[in-house]
Amino acid sequence: MILGGADGLRSERHNGREEVHVNNECTQREESMTTIDAIRLASLVTAINVLVASGFSIAAIIRPQVLVPAEPVRTRASLLLAMYAAAPRIPLALFVLWAIYKQATPALLTLGAVAGVMQLLDAGIGLFQQDLRKCAGPLFIAVLQFFVVYLLHISVRITP
Numbered sequence: 001m002i003l004g005g006a007d008g009l010r011s012e013r014h015n016g017r018e019e020v021h022v023n024n025e026c027t028q029r030e031e032s033m034t035t036i037d038a039i040r041l042a043s044l045v046t047a048i049n050v051l052v053a054s055g056f057s058i059a060a061i062i063r064p065q066v067l068v069p070a071e072p073v074r075t076r077a078s079l080l081l082a083m084y085a086a087a088p089r090i091p092l093a094l095f096v097l098w099a100i101y102k103q104a105t106p107a108l109l110t111l112g113a114v115a116g117v118m119q120l121l122d123a124g125i126g127l128f129q130q131d132l133r134k135c136a137g138p139l140f141i142a143v144l145q146f147f148v149v150y151l152l153h154i155s156v157r158i159t160p
Contacts, residue, residue: 034155035155035156037155038148038151038152038154038155038156039103039105039108039152039155041148041151041152042108042109042112042148042149042151042152043100043108045112045144045145045148046096046100046108046111046112046115046145046148046149047096047097047100049115049116049119049141049145050089050092050093050096050097050111050115051093052141053089053092053093053115053118053119053122054086054089054090054092054093057082057085057086057089057090058086058090060078060081060082060085060086061079061082061083061086064078064079064082088118089118092111092114092115092118095107095111096108096111096112096115099111105152105156108152109149109152109153109156112145112148112149112152113146113149115145116142116145116146116149117142119138119139119141119142119145120138120139120142122134122138122142123135123136123137123138123139123142126138126139
């Protein structure tokens, strides 16, 4: 005989013994909310990361003096270098936005890691230029990006 209540407890009688089962729906809902929060946070940080990086690349094409104040006039070489900088960043931004729209968590994990590596390389360029702002900004974004990718990875791995 099975007796169920509205409180999520279920009682069954077998051979004179009573077994009580607890509904795990609340526990599963809390875990899935953690996963949802991790997906949202990773989506937000990754989208901001790739859109800002793409914006800087596009700005370098249109107005290079914004990024390189020593060279106020756009030359063919500076335009070419800016286009090379934008070439991987714009498709990455489009793929990230697609992964967020489709809620493709494995793709978001991979693309988020790639975006973090790109920011880390940008920090290396800032370090090479001995410009603290061009090193600290990308380094902060890279650390934040790797942190949210790690949180998402842990959240997805724990969820059954």
